[in-house]
Amino acid sequence: MAVQAPTAPADVYAEVQHFYARQMRDLDSGEAETWAGTFTEDGAFKPPSLPEPVRGRPALTEGARQAAAGLAAAGETHRHYVGMLTVTPADDGSLTAESLVSIVAVPRGGPARLHLVCVCRDVLVREAGELLVRDRVVTRDDRP
Amino acid sequence: MAVQAPTAPADVYAEVQHFYARQMRDLDSGEAETWAGTFTEDGAFKPPSLPEPVRGRPALTEGARQAAAGLAAAGETHRHYVGMLTVTPADDGSLTAESLVSIVAVPRGGPARLHLVCVCRDVLVREAGELLVRDRVVTRDDRP
Amino acid sequence: MAVQAPTAPADVYAEVQHFYARQMRDLDSGEAETWAGTFTEDGAFKPPSLPEPVRGRPALTEGARQAAAGLAAAGETHRHYVGMLTVTPADDGSLTAESLVSIVAVPRGGPARLHLVCVCRDVLVREAGELLVRDRVVTRDDRP
Structure with missing residues (x-):
C-alpha cells in the first residue's frame, strides 16, 4: 500500500468543516459580499461553466450576486452540501481541501431535487487568523 | 470582513456530530422514547408543520410514535442526514448548533428519493455530562 | 435515559472521516487495488447483493474492477457520501464505525440522481499506524 499523505489534525479539520458550513450558508443566503470575503483579495474561483477563473x-x-438574482427570478433556493472532505497540509503552510459538493435545488412549493454534484479542490491559507480560499477549482462528473 | 463568532473546539464538535448521528438513528429506527430522551425534560421542538412547538x-x-406509524403504514423508511453543521458556544454554556438536514425516503422495493431539506437550529445544553436539545426550530426552504 | 457507549475522541473521529473520504474516492475513481488495500489482508465485505462476504x-x-467496468460501460460515475458517522472503540482496540452511505449516480451529460442509501457497519483495526477495514456489512433499507 502507498503511504498516505498526512492529514490535518482534528482542530484544523473541525475549523475547515465550520469554514465550509459558513461559506456555503453565505452563498445560499445570497450574501454575495460576505461570501466573496471568504476568498483572499486576489482569490481565484474556476467553476466548470467558465473557461477562466473569476479572480x-x-x-x-458580482458573480454571486448574479447567481442569487437568477435563483430569485426562478423562485428557487440552492443548498450546497460539502462532504467527503480531506484536508492535507502543504509545506508552505497552506491547506489543500478536497470535497464532494452536492447542490440541492428547492423550488418554492417543492419538491427538493438533487441539482448536481461536483468536486471542489481548494487551496486555503490563513490571514490574520482566518482561513481564506486562495484558489478554487470545481469540476463536474457529468461534463467532459 | 466581519469577525466570525468563535466556534466550538474539535472535541465538542465531534461530540455534537456523534449526538446527531445517534439522535437521528433513533428517530429513523422508530425508537420514539429514546429519541425524546435526547431532549431536556421540557425540551421544545418547533417543526415547520405546526404553529406551536411540541414541548x-x-x-x-407521542409525535415520534405517530410519525413512525405513518411511515410503517406507507411502507417507507426515512433517513435524516445532518450536514453543514456549525456549533457556536454561548455565554451561558449552551451551544447553538445550526445544520442542513436532508431527509431521504426509501420505499420498500425502492428507489430512494430526496424527500425534503430543512434548516435545523438547536440550543444544546449539557445535563449530567450528556448533550440534550433544549430548543429546536426547524424551517423549510419550500414554505413561506 | 440509557447511558451512551463512549465514542472515539476527536482525533480518531477526524482520522476516520478522512479514511472514508479517501477510501470512497478510490472506489469511485476505479482505483480497485488501492481501494482493496484499505481492507486487512483477509478483510471481509458483505454487500447486500451477495449471500456471502467477499473476502x-x-x-x-476483482469486485471493485467489475463494478468500475460496469459503470464505465453504462457511462456513469458513482459517488459515495458517508454521513451520520459514529465511531465507538471496542475493548480489543478495534473501532466500530456505523454510517449512512448515499450513492449518487452521475450519467455523462447528467442529471445526477440519488441511486441508493445503505447502512455501513465496519470494524476498523490499525496496522502499522494505518486504519483498515477488517469487516464490513452493508445493508439496504429497501430490501428485506
Missing part, C-alpha cells in the same frame, strides 16, 4: 473579491461578489 | 418528552415521544 | 484483497480488487 478577486469584486468579481466574485 | 416535553411525553409529547415528543 | 481478501484479491477478491475485493
